[in-house]
Amino acid sequence: MYKINREVLRNISKAEVLIEALPYMRAFTGKYFVVKYGGQAMVNRELMEAVIVDLVLLKYIGVKPVLVHGGGKEVTEVMERMGKKPRFVNGLRVTDDETMEIVEMVLMGKVNQQIVSLFNKQGGKAVGFSGRDAEILQARRLDQQKINGDPEGETVDLGRVGEIIQIDPALIHTVSDNGYIPVLSSIGAGINGESLNINADHVAGELAVALKAEKLIVLTDVDGIYHLREGKQQFISSVNQKEIRAMIMNGEISGGMIPKVESCLMALDGGVRRTHIVDGRVPHSMILEIFTDAGIGTMVKQ
Amino acid sequence: MYKINREVLRNISKAEVLIEALPYMRAFTGKYFVVKYGGQAMVNRELMEAVIVDLVLLKYIGVKPVLVHGGGKEVTEVMERMGKKPRFVNGLRVTDDETMEIVEMVLMGKVNQQIVSLFNKQGGKAVGFSGRDAEILQARRLDQQKINGDPEGETVDLGRVGEIIQIDPALIHTVSDNGYIPVLSSIGAGINGESLNINADHVAGELAVALKAEKLIVLTDVDGIYHLREGKQQFISSVNQKEIRAMIMNGEISGGMIPKVESCLMALDGGVRRTHIVDGRVPHSMILEIFTDAGIGTMVKQ
Amino acid sequence: MYKINREVLRNISKAEVLIEALPYMRAFTGKYFVVKYGGQAMVNRELMEAVIVDLVLLKYIGVKPVLVHGGGKEVTEVMERMGKKPRFVNGLRVTDDETMEIVEMVLMGKVNQQIVSLFNKQGGKAVGFSGRDAEILQARRLDQQKINGDPEGETVDLGRVGEIIQIDPALIHTVSDNGYIPVLSSIGAGINGESLNINADHVAGELAVALKAEKLIVLTDVDGIYHLREGKQQFISSVNQKEIRAMIMNGEISGGMIPKVESCLMALDGGVRRTHIVDGRVPHSMILEIFTDAGIGTMVKQ
Amino acid sequence: MYKINREVLRNISKAEVLIEALPYMRAFTGKYFVVKYGGQAMVNRELMEAVIVDLVLLKYIGVKPVLVHGGGKEVTEVMERMGKKPRFVNGLRVTDDETMEIVEMVLMGKVNQQIVSLFNKQGGKAVGFSGRDAEILQARRLDQQKINGDPEGETVDLGRVGEIIQIDPALIHTVSDNGYIPVLSSIGAGINGESLNINADHVAGELAVALKAEKLIVLTDVDGIYHLREGKQQFISSVNQKEIRAMIMNGEISGGMIPKVESCLMALDGGVRRTHIVDGRVPHSMILEIFTDAGIGTMVKQ
């Protein structure tokens, strides 16, 4: 007779979890997931490993993950070490040539390679790219900005800050189709080939469109989007495009959450069906969001 | 602030299970698993569905599963319905032409199609084959047998009972490579193309070799292999080829377990690295055996 | 000098026959021919072999043949052996669950495998399928029927009798392109995956459309279609769609010929250019119909 | 009831001829047949058409035919028209530069294109090549010859007569694999790229080896090989390599038959299994030789 002991029971529940994941595998196999990664979640090494493991898992069940990263905190840190004081206007880093040099060194020489190395350790065969490689991200400089949008205010030249004109996804396809995981930093190639500093959330949103991705997942260091209902902050599990635009209008969403939501809206406008804002500080939050019905973040859908 | 409630905790542990499965996915992607399926586990519909779900799961994480089945109980049942009395010699069914007709109708027209249908329901795109299709299993009749091997005993002609001469795996490769799951019944093509009744355990063992499978998994209706240690039946989690041959010699293994162990030994001799005898009556036992270190059945290895 | 004896003369006329076939080869290479096979022609083993040889010949000259079969006579025979009495309403077999079990066993476990085996013997590498394999034939149950269409008459539930909703030809393409000859029985997969009994003539007609076949050939056990002209039954070698519809209206065609003609009309409506009703009892009648200008059966064309 | 009249009977016997050809189709599909064509058979237009039809037939049943031709008679004819007197030494044409110009013009500008045109008319998509195209036939000049091999005799420079050093079959493969029938004249490319006149029988023999052909067929204007038995010339249907070498030694074979037999022996030495010397004046003799057991020519085998 067969003895059902505690360990066996535990294993059976393990098997059931795998089985529950099956419909999701069926749905996602062969599709691109673009994952924006940044902020606090990227600083803690243990959390980073959890994120990378999630992406390798996605790879093995047939998803084609692409990771997009910035690296604001690391840039500020190195600038300070080199005795340079960061300045921000309207939430954007004023980027003179010397700052751009530091941005590029930190993003490509530090953050990108660190992520690639974590993938390799987990058996993931990653390849780091900047948007200048094969001119994946073609960009142009932003116009000069009025501080806080005040037409009377000071005019500031943000320097080497850019926005995307066009994305050439051919290199991403080549390496993804050959089994590699692309890791892309948010540096663009300007008209003359010079490097430009681009908002990584925007890169992720537009890349999701260019790759016709199934999902855009924005990993951040808050747990999702809240709104005020009857005097209390209430967590939102799911919201559609129209509703979230209304919330922005009403000032219910603000600060660092704005570019994240914009990234989702870019993707949705371009045909991506589902986007997710997920707390990168919770281990394996991405897997939770993708493979459980409730999820743990906020899903923004069409 | 993020509220960790019970549901979230449960979800987190779910995510961890998926993560734990990752090294197994890495190891098994693109490999064949031959699964022998039969006996009691094949009679209960709920258990059948659990087995099929496991195989579809394997398919989605990159494994190429092939299912081999017999159908002794169903054959006996239909024979009795048709007023025919089954007879067995040395554990083999005496198979006259009329019996063979029933065997083939039951295996191909009932059991095989029922399994295919369960796969389709789970999104698995299965295709049923007999060993006569494209002459996958080329066989010849067994010689006449002495009852119980007793040289003085009665000589019995087993009729249309066969053994494999050669396997042509081309059709299995064609359909597996195109995303289908092959379901093969244990009927062989004799020298003149006539159908022969072959032991399904043997078919599984030899097919695993012909496909250079990573694993052979024999689903049965006992929980694995036991041996007597200090007066008590003790369960064996893992045993090597040499040890198990000794156990057969010593009569520690007997009855219906013999062809299962022989199937494993055929596979191991032919280069398959790991074989498993697993209890098909435990839901998702196959997944437990594959994706947990302890497993729940008996692994027979080289 | 060269001595022309009788044997040489005979051989020369042989060569001429091959040469005459050349324009047909040119026209048909790489095209699908769907062949419906059934009735009396399928009972006599010698005639069966002649049919199979014809199909293997087609394969070798570059045609992609697909054989569709039912098996009414064999089903009735086994039912009677099992003490079950067949019942027909409006020419359709009333198919309760037990009858369906017998239908499936006979078609897949007996008729289909017998045909496959004959192909293998002729070097044809055939593969048997039911419409449940990879859900080639998706079907639904027929509505209840009034006997003889009489609105006042008894209402009969035909049970597991179905009609085709959709055909997925992917598996047929996969095996045909890899050099195999598919042999498909007329069993469909219902909404819940259950088996349904479908009219094999209809299966052939619709499959010809789904495969964009060059020809549909219906092998039957009469020599073709006749009509009454000046008090005499006169054989029709060729008839177009419009004419044959008129003949049905006028009651000139009736009985078992109706579904055969319907099968041809389905195919013609769906774009198949030529369909043939040919006497399967004449050895190599299919070859005669295809490779000679006169043919021996009735061609129904657009 | 079915009326069997005379025409039907004739058609049935036609069908049987096709059926009889089936085992040959099975054996030859996908294989190269190299056919040497020349002499009287190439002068009569009706006979030429019969040869071409045979080759197109082979193409349609899956064989890859390659035709090799010379054109001695046509060369002589044009030379005479241009007031030039041909001279032969040891059976080889003494080929000065002006003669070579005529040889090349006649072979490539007349014979080759005429054959290509006949193929096109039969639906065969032929492509004409000389051995200079893509340097298929790399050759070198023959040494000076003693007349009749007599060491005391006159020494003759044969001029632009060559022998094959190496064959590059890549172009033949390219066009054959894309559905074209190559027609190759027996002109080689000398060390400096100059044209050389090569024996077409030798070209055919060596090409059969380079293509690993299944068969070499030499069409000629006699009906095969005879030997003297009991005072009578007796036709030989089949002979092996050893026997035919003996016959050459004994002087039983002579004249124009020598290079034909040499061609066969070259092919057999290089691994071609069967070679045939067939009378090109009998319509469809090639088909007769290939598709009937007796054949009508002489088969020289290993």
Next chain:
Amino acid sequence: MYKINREVLRNISKAEVLIEALPYMRAFTGKYFVVKYGGQAMVNRELMEAVIVDLVLLKYIGVKPVLVHGGGKEVTEVMERMGKKPRFVNGLRVTDDETMEIVEMVLMGKVNQQIVSLFNKQGGKAVGFSGRDAEILQARRLDQQKINGDPEGETVDLGRVGEIIQIDPALIHTVSDNGYIPVLSSIGAGINGESLNINADHVAGELAVALKAEKLIVLTDVDGIYHLREGKQQFISSVNQKEIRAMIMNGEISGGMIPKVESCLMALDGGVRRTHIVDGRVPHSMILEIFTDAGIGTMVKQ
């Protein structure tokens, strides 16, 4: 320290030339260039070698060159040698059957093979074709002509002179894609497969269209197109379609230049963007025209 001597300086300027060619390589890689070759330039062997070297160079930098040739001078020469007097009407050779035989022998057996041989010598792997091979050039006979277009004049049957009905470029694609350089003579296949004599300039123009060529280059034995400006003949480097049509109207272009310009206009009408009339007597004039901004011939553009 590094000593810059004269040789080094010369080498440096060599390197610079290669560098200057780079933008042209970028623009032309993978594109077809159709080159019409004929006249005086084809008679001098040294000039021929220069042309061939240019084409091999184009091949190595990624262009797909196709050479089209006629051979009027060689035909006239051989006709005279054979005692036949050439006759021309409206610039077209009156081509009776005997003349056509000579045309075909000279073009395919002499000119075409000579060009192929020169390519091989330069490492170019060329393959000679006539328009009859695989029926590349399907043509029909020209109508009877009035001499000088005079409606009262004598009516002349030009015999085997043809014009193109349709081009099948499949064979050109097959050999080009496999690394060969096609060399096509201006002989077409008539309705019954008979050879027809076609103007080689027209063949080149229409072939450029059928291949969607990047460029048509007409090599001739004048240095390009001139017009009269202020009493002086002035060379034209570049001219558009409209201008050149006007020049033809005004009689500024005449004689042998007419078919060359027509060839360019055919190509331009069919979508070819640039066409060039270049002096084949200047060594490497084709390379000069393609790789330098000024060029040395006349470019006719859309």
Next chain:
Amino acid sequence: MYKINREVLRNISKAEVLIEALPYMRAFTGKYFVVKYGGQAMVNRELMEAVIVDLVLLKYIGVKPVLVHGGGKEVTEVMERMGKKPRFVNGLRVTDDETMEIVEMVLMGKVNQQIVSLFNKQGGKAVGFSGRDAEILQARRLDQQKINGDPEGETVDLGRVGEIIQIDPALIHTVSDNGYIPVLSSIGAGINGESLNINADHVAGELAVALKAEKLIVLTDVDGIYHLREGKQQFISSVNQKEIRAMIMNGEISGGMIPKVESCLMALDGGVRRTHIVDGRVPHSMILEIFTDAGIGTMVKQ
């Protein structure tokens, strides 16, 4: 008549240069060239552009170039800016963790991206890699070193300085075969995935072997190798493996030239046939070395 003026003459000589390059194109098409780039030549922007143009030219004529770079000078410069003093032992940079961070930032975030950008500007579609990407360069730390090899001397731990264990060229093949030019920095992946500083000359030498490269070209800031003959430094255009080993033994080669020569010897030992040490300060020196017989650097051959 054609007027040959000065410009035409100049153009003709241009064409001749292209023609002269043809045999080299023939020889090198489809082959890998590994180019080591560094030192002074990499600092001057104009020289860098010349180098990049040369590599793009190679790409267009069918070569597969791969560029390997270090960046010692840039590293030292940034270190000094950050107030860190470089230290060298036995010519190797002592690389503590902080230094390694700077090395990686400078190489990947500055030098590599600058090179990639120059390629893009020239139409070259480059992709930057570190040896950590997809673990192209697997490395291990060097053992501790005795200063100057003196066994009595101080023992120094060089820190994160590594040597290559294994090269995985799969990613290089993937991107090269898809039309990209790989640019690889000399950073390796240590056993635990950590970055290691590797000598770029050694990387180039070993990569040439792993890619079975046709050539290794080491661009440096001297004009090649000299030796003392009769009291004078004499330039060496060509030297074989054995001779150069002797020169190292004799102390004729020293300093920074040692690792360059070692790189060549590694490549030659591994089967690369020709290696070149070329002055990167001379514009287009690489093209000169490759496409002219004399060359301008030192060729080290087997």
